[in-house]
């Protein structure tokens with residue numbers, strides 16, 4: 001099928017590349033011409049495992065195209081996937097202006113009957129507004145559109161695998177034709193008829209995805225509800241960690257056993273510095289705002305947000321307790337990305353922590369395996385080391401803010417020898433406390 005993808009961010013690029021990989025002809029476009037220029041030069045504007053191979057292969061084989069002119073992309077396609085950003089406004093609402101702009105563009109460019117699919121995370125009832133906007137904007141062009149919702153659940157760092165091996169594909173449709181077309185688009189994934197680039201010939205033996213068809217309003221709500229529930233789980237684990245700290249229990253032992261109950265599940269119970277990134281924080285905020293707008297006080301979610309905000313304060317408090325005065329202390333910050341295996345620093349708790357340490361007068365040196373470039377551009381005030389060993393040289397403390405595997409595998413004996421004071425605050429509970437103590441470290445983590 002001929003598909004166009006509007007927006008070349010994490011979701012758009014992965015969607016475009018994976019649709020091409022399963023056999024469709026995809027034209028991707030973005031407002032940001034520099035992004036298209038990077039893609040056309042054979043590079044990627046983001047770091048995401050396996051995506052480079054996928055993009056290169058599908059461009060070479062002629063199924064994937066990056067175009068500057070969105071009209072060109074839209075006119076030649078049967079289905080348009082909207083993957084533009086919906087960043088938070090000052091008041092927490094999702095900013096839907098990019099979606100509105102795309103609606104105007106699609107309506108004007110027209111080109112016959114089209115399926116317009118919202119993949120960006122949007123508040124419930126956006127589909128209705130999108131449909132209305134398309135009708136109004138296409139008054140002169142006379143095109144007609146069907147609007148569907150197809151929320152994306154991929155995670156950064158495992159985006160390609162998540163897209164090709166989802167547990168469910170959710171579509172929100174108001175008629176059978178749209179459902180049929182979306183099922184056809186996803187058929188290779190539903191029937192697992194493709195060669196997985198991430199696993200070569202050996203795809204994980206997971207069950208085929210469930211195809212869930214709902215109304216547009218429900219599909220939109222499913223996405224917000226999923227992300228909000230994940231946020232609740234993380235905040236629950238974090239509050240539990242604080243209890244463990246006071247009661248002399250180990251949060252990882254507790255969550256491991258709690259998570260064995262299939263009604264609860266083991267995932268998203270990792271306590272530490274809290275959730276960040278471009279999705280969870282903004283989606284939780286937008287869901288709270290949406291609830292307020294319809295007269296519901298979603299106290300539960302507000303509490304999850306509050307617990308999350310307190311994590312940084314708690315880290316600072318731990319650091320002050322161990323180091324006494326922070327002003328003038330040398331601190332190595334390991335990790336800048338909002339989680340491992342990504343270069344994304346948007347709403348990263350690690351960055352937030354870095355800013356706080358700097359504001360308190362500490363002298364900070366940071367290192368991250370992938371996020372250095374983005375940090376250098378966005379926050380030049382953060383001093384960066386070439387490697388983790390340079391970062392820890394002569395410091396009074398090491399703070400682990402992102403649980404990269406690379407940090408687990410460091411030669412911690414060497415780190416011990418490089419540091420002025422062997423103090424480690426592991427804000428992601430990523431190391432073994434007993435091992436660290438046996439190496440001679442003064443070691444603190446969260447809830448253990």
Ligand code: UDX
Nearest residue numbers: 152153154155156268269270274275276277279338339
């Ligand atoms: C999330 C959702 O998982 C995904 O389904 C949705 O489409 C987009 O938002 P992502 O933003 O890539 O994906 O990150 P995710 O892996 O969910 O992690 C979010 C944050 O929670 C990270 O900062 C991570 O460090 C934190 N986290 C996650 C915890 O603190 N503890 C956990 O147990 C899990």
